[in-house]
Amino acid sequence: MNSEGRLLELEDLRKWFEIRRGFLSSKVSYVKAVDGVTFTLDEGMAVSLVGESGSGKTTLGKTIIRLYEPNGGRIIFQDRDVTHLKANDLKWYRRMTGLVQQDPFGAFASHFTIFRSLEEPLLIHNTVKSKEERAEKVFKALEEVRLTPVEDFAYKYPHMLSGGQLQRVAIARAIILEPRLLVADEPVSMLDASVRIEILTLLRRLQERLRLGVIYITHDLATTRFFSEWALIMYAGHVMEKAFTQEILRNPLHPYTRALLTATPEPNPENRNRFKQVPPGEPPALIDPPKSCRFSPRCPRAFDKCFKEEPPEFEAASGHWVKCWLYERSEGK
Amino acid sequence: MSSSKSVLSVRDLKLYYRTRKGVVKALEEISFDLEKEDTLAVVGESGCGKSTLARALVRVLPRNIHTYEGKVILEGRNVMELNEEDFRREIRWRKISIVFQGAMNSFNPVYKVGYQVAEPLIIHDHLEKKEALKRARQLIELMGMPGVFADRYPFELSGGMKQRAAIAMALITNPEIVILDEPTSALDVLTQANIINLLKKIKNEFKLTYIFITHDLGLASELANRVAVIYAGKMVELSSADIFYTQPKHPYSKGLLASVPTLSTDRRPEFITGVPPSLIDPPSGCRFHPRCRFAWEKCSSEEPAMFQVGKDHLVRCWLYGDGK
Numbered sequence: 232m233n234s235e236g237r238l239l240e241l242e243d244l245r246k247w248f249e250i251r252r253g254f255l256s257s258k259v260s261y262v263k264a265v266d267g268v269t270f271t272l273d274e275g276m277a278v279s280l281v282g283e284s285g286s287g288k289t290t291l292g293k294t295i296i297r298l299y300e301p302n303g304g305r306i307i308f309q310d311r312d313v314t315h316l317k318a319n320d321l322k323w324y325r326r327m328t329g330l331v332q333q334d335p336f337g338a339f340a341s342h343f344t345i346f347r348s349l350e351e352p353l354l355i356h357n358t359v360k361s362k363e364e365r366a367e368k369v370f371k372a373l374e375e376v377r378l379t380p381v382e383d384f385a386y387k388y389p390h391m392l393s394g395g396q397l398q399r400v401a402i403a404r405a406i407i408l409e410p411r412l413l414v415a416d417e418p419v420s421m422l423d424a425s426v427r428i429e430i431l432t433l434l435r436r437l438q439e440r441l442r443l444g445v446i447y448i449t450h451d452l453a454t455t456r457f458f459s460e461w462a463l464i465m466y467a468g469h470v471m472e473k474a475f476t477q478e479i480l481r482n483p484l485h486p487y488t489r490a491l492l493t494a495t496p497e498p499n500p501e502n503r504n505r506f507k508q509v510p511p512g513e514p515p516a517l518i519d520p521p522k523s524c525r526f527s528p529r530c531p532r533a534f535d536k537c538f539k540e541e542p543p544e545f546e547a548a549s550g551h552w553v554k555c556w557l558y559e560r561s562e563g564k
Numbered sequence: 565m566s567s568s569k570s571v572l573s574v575r576d577l578k579l580y581y582r583t584r585k586g587v588v589k590a591l592e593e594i595s596f597d598l599e600k601e602d603t604l605a606v607v608g609e610s611g612c613g614k615s616t617l618a619r620a621l622v623r624v625l626p627r628n629i630h631t632y633e634g635k636v637i638l639e640g641r642n643v644m645e646l647n648e649e650d651f652r653r654e655i656r657w658r659k660i661s662i663v664f665q666g667a668m669n670s671f672n673p674v675y676k677v678g679y680q681v682a683e684p685l686i687i688h689d690h691l692e693k694k695e696a697l698k699r700a701r702q703l704i705e706l707m708g709m710p711g712v713f714a715d716r717y718p719f720e721l722s723g724g725m726k727q728r729a730a731i732a733m734a735l736i737t738n739p740e741i742v743i744l745d746e747p748t749s750a751l752d753v754l755t756q757a758n759i760i761n762l763l764k765k766i767k768n769e770f771k772l773t774y775i776f777i778t779h780d781l782g783l784a785s786e787l788a789n790r791v792a793v794i795y796a797g798k799m800v801e802l803s804s805a806d807i808f809y810t811q812p813k814h815p816y817s818k819g820l821l822a823s824v825p826t827l828s829t830d831r832r833p834e835f836i837t838g839v840p841p842s843l844i845d846p847p848s849g850c851r852f853h854p855r856c857r858f859a860w861e862k863c864s865s866e867e868p869a870m871f872q873v874g875k876d877h878l879v880r881c882w883l884y885g886d887g888k
């Protein structure tokens with residue numbers, strides 16, 4: 232039995248996609264999209280998964296809620312091993328977890344009213360029997376995401392709502408079964424800046440009020456700061472750095488994290504007078520990646536060892552983990 | 565009114581689309597001047613008319629145009645008066661070129677990248693194909709790509725590389741003004757930063773004037789020395805970047821800036837409640853008044869003009885109007 236308040240534990244979690252080159256070929260390769268992730272999340276806490284396109288964020292998120300079955304490692308949820316749950320047990324786990332995806336416009340059946348879309352999970356999971364009770368739940372969920380007066384929104388069709396409003400409906404749908412863990416996969420990246428903050432603020436309030444665990448997936452480091460306690464920086468299937476969000480932003484250690492911070496644009500009229508020091512190149516292919524630091528081809532500080540061996544995670548400061556040879560004896564910098 | 569130093573002056577540019585639901589007033593009363601080597605950032609929320617402005621300037625228009633009028637003065641000449649043939653021969657690509665929104669996804673999959681980069685030259689300058697391909701290759705290299713990429717097909721290039729090729733294509737005719745419509749959206753931050761560096765470099769090298777369209781105010785400050793804010797089809801603030809980022813005047817500009825999360829300060833980002841209006845039936849008076857914290861009666865009944873609040877600084881808001 233584990234400590235009070237612990238919601239989720241990932242131990243060396245792996246998700247590899249099998250691919251065959253050429254359709255008669257018997258040679259199997261793997262896309263190592265998530266390759267050894269270890270992390271613990273307490274109830275009511277939010278963690279940001281930050282990284283570039285293809286770094287494995289969605290795969291990790293979907294593996295955690297068991298839309299994918301892991302190839303290795305373990306997922307412990309509320310002290311229960313859910314790594315390879317099947318059938319009814321898996322259905323229970325689906326109820327305990329929710330997902331909000333990136334594209335609010337593609338998320339709803341166009342011929343369903345909002346009410347019908349929200350009722351759907353209740354029908355599938357058959358958690359409430361009576362029609363009245365279902366309506367009550369739907370209205371309550373709409374209220375939670377501040378789509379009020381709820382009667383106004385419940386009978387609308389998706390095309391009548393703005394992207395921000397639809398994303399609220401998506402959140403309502405994700406929480407209607409009262410899950411304990413929510414994966415929000417780039418929930419605001421298709422929205423305007425102001426609407427982004429509106430939706431993230433709403434998510435944050437829900438998380439605090441319902442004591443939800445939230446996994447917030449984003450490529451925008453700047454939004455992590457006010458909306459998550461923890462941050463995991465991902466690159467090419469690996470977690471390169473993990474710590475409290477404030478700690479990572481104040482004291483970034485991994486060369487990749489530093490590059491991300493430098494590259495993130497901030498409004499400042501002096502920016503136009505200077506060039507940014509960012510590493511060139513692009514992330515590596517994840518098919519049979521080499522045994523080295525996956526950032527080494529682009530890293531400004533790479534040395535011999537980086538090209539030969541994959542670094543383990545070093546605890547460079549208390550609770551601050553870095554997957555980089557520079558921190559081998561935690562001598563820092 | 566346009567100053568003698570201007571390379572481009574736009575006066576009362578207006579563009580309406582015809583749709584089944586009514587006329588979309590996508591752009592109205594757009595006026596500004598650009599001097600050589602300026603970068604004007606055009607910012608505003610999705611659907612406010614940024615791409616419409618871009619298309620109006622290079623006259624690449626869909627069929628359902630309802631109204632298209634105003635003045636676009638290039639080197640002292642109103643090019644709106646040119647017929648399509650002359651505009652195509654003298655202006656589009658030659659003087660003003662454009663990197664369209666989503667350009668990296670609009671390459672033709674069956675032609676090699678080098679050929680597509682060279683295309684404006686072959687079509688517009690009737691250059692010998694071999695010569696044009698050679699130029700394309702040189703430009704591709706200048707964009708920081710290996711020259712051999714000219715012989716590849718679009719699907720063989722990453723998003724960042726395709727976007728570089730799209731920029732090369734906009735430059736191949738040696739234009740003076742380049743419109744960049746969201747040139748880095750959908751790219752990763754590191755790739756984005758590398759492309760912004762590239763845009764800075766080639767601007768210096770070729771003495772280019774940019775119109776940089778983006779919804780990202782942080783990104784806008786990477787290139788802009790002037791900023792135009794558009795809301796619901798109208799310009800609401802026009803300012804130097806130095807003033808805009810430190811002392812924005814329009815309530816909408818203030819709201820936009822306050823919604824940008826920053827890493828370097830502890831300021832909590834805030835949001836503007838509500839959504840932009842329909843452009844078929846926009847609000848009376850100031851189009852921003854339903855969302856504005858400062859609005860009073862006058863704002864909903866009378867439309868504010870662009871009031872001058874400082875040198876080269878205009879704001880469309882009654883807070884700065886006469887007789888407030």
Ligand SMILES: Nc1ncnc2c1ncn2[C@@H]1O[C@H](COP(=O)(O)OP(=O)(O)OP(=O)(O)O)[C@@H](O)[C@H]1O
Pocket residue numbers: 248249262263264282283284285286287288289290291450517
């Ligand atoms: N079903 C699949 N089969 C094979 N490969 C896959 C599959 N899903 C994802 N991948 C690969 O796994 C890697 C990680 O993809 P993933 O979608 O998790 O990245 P991401 O960080 O979410 O990226 P983005 O920011 O673009 O959403 C990529 O190389 C991707 O091509």
Ligand SMILES: Nc1ncnc2c1ncn2[C@@H]1O[C@H](COP(=O)(O)OP(=O)(O)OP(=O)(O)O)[C@@H](O)[C@H]1O
Pocket residue numbers: 581582583588590608609610611612613614615616617626628665779843
């Ligand atoms: N061909 C068209 N016919 C009718 N309406 C159009 C057409 N093109 C654009 N619009 C409308 O005109 C308005 C301005 O669109 P525009 O594409 O210029 O906005 P934008 O600021 O570039 O937005 P985004 O940031 O999403 O690219 C929108 O309301 C849009 O729906």
Ligand code: SF4
Pocket residue numbers: 814815816850851852853854856857858859860863868880881882883
């Ligand atoms: S004119 Fe009125 S409503 Fe419009 S921005 Fe100014 S104060 Fe707000």
Ligand SMILES: [Mg+2]
Pocket residue numbers: 288289290416
């Ligand atoms: Mg993803």
Ligand SMILES: [Mg+2]
Pocket residue numbers: 614615616665
């Ligand atoms: Mg646009």
